[in-house]
Amino acid sequence: MTDTPAAPLRRPRPTDPAIVSPLGPFEGARPPAPNWFENAISRAPERRFIMVEGARIELLIWGDEGKPGLLFMHGNGAHADWYSFIAPFFADQYRIVALSWSGMGRSDWRERYSLDLFQQEALAAAEHAGLFAHAEKPIFVAHSFGGDVALWLAARHGDRLKATLLLDNVPRPPELRWTGPPVADGRAPRVHPDMTAALARFRLMPPQGCDNLFLVDYIARESLRDAPPDLGPPGTYIWRFDPQLWMRIDQIRTFEPEKALVDAKCPMAFIWGERSQLIPTAALDFTRMHIPGGTPMVAVPDADHHLMLDQPLATIASMRTLFATWPAES
Secondary structure: OOOOOOOOOOOOOOOOHHHHOOOHHHOOOOOOOOHHHHHHHHOOOEEEEEEEOOEEEEEEEEOOOOOOEEEEEOOOOOOHHHHOOOHHHOOOOOEEEEEOOOOOOOOOOOOOEEHHHHHHHHHHHHHHOOOOOOOOOOEEEEEOHHHHHHHHHHHHHHHHOOEEEEEOOOOOOHHHOOOOOOOOOOOOOOOEOOHHHHHHHOOOOOOOOOOOHHHHHHHHHOOEEEOOOOOOOOOOEEEOOOOOHHHOEEOOOOOOHHHHHHHOOOOEEEEEEOOOOOOOHHHHHHHHOOOOOOOOEEEEOOOOOOHHHHOHHHHHHHHHHHHHHOOOOO
């Protein structure tokens, strides 16, 4: 068995058009989508904002109050709508909230960011939606960078949670650890002249292709906002992600995920894309050294890092199966 190569700190720029500009050939049109996707997004969430430490935080809420809770947390540069086609599959059984971290989605940008602040945002979202009011504790689900926040939460507040599920995030040994993009202080948001041009620039990070371009198109459109007057004229667009976030974030570069695993106060599980660049075998071995035996660890076939885009229905099925059997009642 050969090890998956560790992701280098600086990867060569891809040249494959399917990776560099997956939506470019559509020239602003929406790719065709299957019925399951149209049915899922037709179950539109209730959209709210709450204040957390001076910043408005975007919430999407599905399901009735009084049901067990699920909190969905997204990855770096993403937003709550990455779960808009996932959450409806759980809304009959759960009260669900997805949030956009500060600096991402429709949430406010901050002067400084930290794992502590993101942790406060997650707990405030769960409190606001009533997830802690149910007799059964909520499950927190986190993809990619959101998994670091989930680990932080499990170690510090895991006694308030039923369990935590990490999607395509396992702790890596120190020599393989990623500490954020290259420094780019002072970089202004890129302004795109129209929606077509903006969509043509959208790509997934780390670089990968995706067969389900209707999903790529959906999250790309939800990643854009009108450019403010000081940056561009009406009809121009910028990305919602704060380009200064990684220059203004504290704690992430000193965070020791393996210590959080050992200190976790709730059961944990891991689901990842079998082809993911970010889950080398060395990281899986490292994680297994720090978790109890029997911890669920599931690889989704034919999926890269963004497994909910690559294999959305397989990811949903894996989660449904896990929630039906885990964690076992003590």
